[in-house]
Amino acid sequence: MATDSQAFSRFEKATGWRLFLKTVLARAYPRVIGQQREKSWIFFEILLPMLAVASYVYVYRAIGAPEEYVGFVVIGGAMTAFWMNVLWSMSSQLYWEKEQGNLALYIMSPSSMMAILLGMAVGGLFASSLRAIAVIALGSLLFQVQYSIASFAQLILVFLLAMTALYGMGMMTASLFLLLSREAWHLSNLAQEPVYLVSGFYFPIKSFNFWVAAAASFIPLTLGLDAMRQLIFPSGAALGFLNVTVEILILIGLCVAFLTGAKLLLAHMERLAIREGRITESRR
Amino acid sequence: MKQSEPVRSFTMATWLGWQVESNWTDPFLFAIYVIIKPLATAAILVVMYSIITGSDYNSPLFPYIYLGNAFYTYVGAVMAGVSWAVIDDREHYKTLKYMYIAPINIPFYWLGRGVSRFLIGTVAVFVILTAGVWFLHLPLDLTQVNWGLFFISLFLGVSMLAMMGLILASVTLMVAHHFFLIGEAVAGALYLFSGAIFPLEVLPAWLRPIGFAMPITYWLELMRRSLIGEVAEAFPTLAQFSNLQLIGILVGLTIIFALLSVVVFRWCNHRARELGLIDMVTNY
Numbered sequence: 001m002a003t004d005s006q007a008f009s010r011f012e013k014a015t016g017w018r019l020f021l022k023t024v025l026a027r028a029y030p031r032v033i034g035q036q037r038e039k040s041w042i043f044f045e046i047l048l049p050m051l052a053v054a055s056y057v058y059v060y061r062a063i064g065a066p067e068e069y070v071g072f073v074v075i076g077g078a079m080t081a082f083w084m085n086v087l088w089s090m091s092s093q094l095y096w097e098k099e100q101g102n103l104a105l106y107i108m109s110p111s112s113m114m115a116i117l118l119g120m121a122v123g124g125l126f127a128s129s130l131r132a133i134a135v136i137a138l139g140s141l142l143f144q145v146q147y148s149i150a151s152f153a154q155l156i157l158v159f160l161l162a163m164t165a166l167y168g169m170g171m172m173t174a175s176l177f178l179l180l181s182r183e184a185w186h187l188s189n190l191a192q193e194p195v196y197l198v199s200g201f202y203f204p205i206k207s208f209n210f211w212v213a214a215a216a217s218f219i220p221l222t223l224g225l226d227a228m229r230q231l232i233f234p235s236g237a238a239l240g241f242l243n244v245t246v247e248i249l250i251l252i253g254l255c256v257a258f259l260t261g262a263k264l265l266l267a268h269m270e271r272l273a274i275r276e277g278r279i280t281e282s283r284r
Numbered sequence: 285m286k287q288s289e290p291v292r293s294f295t296m297a298t299w300l301g302w303q304v305e306s307n308w309t310d311p312f313l314f315a316i317y318v319i320i321k322p323l324a325t326a327a328i329l330v331v332m333y334s335i336i337t338g339s340d341y342n343s344p345l346f347p348y349i350y351l352g353n354a355f356y357t358y359v360g361a362v363m364a365g366v367s368w369a370v371i372d373d374r375e376h377y378k379t380l381k382y383m384y385i386a387p388i389n390i391p392f393y394w395l396g397r398g399v400s401r402f403l404i405g406t407v408a409v410f411v412i413l414t415a416g417v418w419f420l421h422l423p424l425d426l427t428q429v430n431w432g433l434f435f436i437s438l439f440l441g442v443s444m445l446a447m448m449g450l451i452l453a454s455v456t457l458m459v460a461h462h463f464f465l466i467g468e469a470v471a472g473a474l475y476l477f478s479g480a481i482f483p484l485e486v487l488p489a490w491l492r493p494i495g496f497a498m499p500i501t502y503w504l505e506l507m508r509r510s511l512i513g514e515v516a517e518a519f520p521t522l523a524q525f526s527n528l529q530l531i532g533i534l535v536g537l538t539i540i541f542a543l544l545s546v547v548v549f550r551w552c553n554h555r556a557r558e559l560g561l562i563d564m565v566t567n568y
Contacts, residue, residue, distance in 0.1 A: 034566065038460040044469050052472035055481060059329065062482035063345065065336040099376060100565070182308040190317050193324040202328055207335045 027119025162224025297396025364467025365401025
């Protein structure tokens, strides 16, 4: 009897921040472990995207572009992993969870949706980071990309800020997907290539008109990529959109805005979805 | 009139695929969805080309890249359309097991599911070509087009892509649901070897044989020759082949892929049944 009571109390105690962290770990776990069990992802999500990145490198070579553009493509191609992850494994994932019947369980449980989404982000970040590292390593090796890091500390800071803001944005958009049904998948599909275009994944964002580039800066990867390119390529600063310090300050602003927005919007959308009966609906 | 099982499977799947692809929203939003994604992909290449060449659209390289990319839309559309049907039925609608016990022919059913993406791809190709003629001085003169060659090449190319899609669908039976679409990942990777957006001479010598073994390379060359003959003549890659020889190679490779698709389907189908993967659900 005492043993049963002790076992029960083991599960009872997780509340507050402890529950939040346990939820994050619990949602990240199937992503990380699932990938280890399904080895084909190495081929489909690391090797194949690498070949797609190489295509853009050879386009630049075919049109006689300066060699630093090859580096721009490699870095941009690596960062596509994070955008894909936010689109497919954060935003539209809630729609998929709804279709699988998990969403109602998430809402019923005492954990917060922020923790569940953060768990998805952490688990997804693992695969995305591996893909990004593989693209950078293989791309740099195959195309002999030369790096000249101006400030390692700033580079790490920019990357972390860009990721925080990006995943904050992912959480915020995920809340909108709570209300969506089958259109969620198509909207994610629709947001893929246009963002590659406006965020300058394969070319410097400075090539656009100032106001177009400024509008595109609402997507954290736009400024994150621009700042990273400025910090790691000798000619990056000349092709940069804004000064790195300014971009860091804007990224900090985006982090605050998106994380706060995610918290408020998630709570609001969850209430709205419950009121309108969208949590368990399955408009096939 | 009683239809044969393959014909019935194909026509019903075509109707079903169109419903799945199009009835999630109103026609206006659907039209925007169909147009924006391919235009963004084309715009990425146009911007890359413009910033390096100073918008030199008169160079034969521009129509080479532009036409290759436009028709490559079919590669992603058909291959992803056929292979996505497996994931959609197995893990989303959970109907693949019912398809297996219904009186239908599974490969023809999958091919039918890919038709809707082919139709959407056709609209996308038309929009990309029209935008090229109107805004980028693409030298496409409809009175000079070799329409006979165009339609023969298009028919052969789409048949070849359908066979490649069938191979991919068979492989998809064996793998988990990845967040990224397998069909698009494979199409993205083949972008490198098919000479779609740069002549094969740009590739290192050791990679070129892969390009020459790919039917897509010959198909895109035929499409370019049928629309703007002088563009194809400006590049030596396949200049030694006449149109008839290229058609012969394409027919030969399409037959090889058709035979291969039968073998791969039989093997994967058998393995998937043996391992109990027909109703597998993977939700990371």
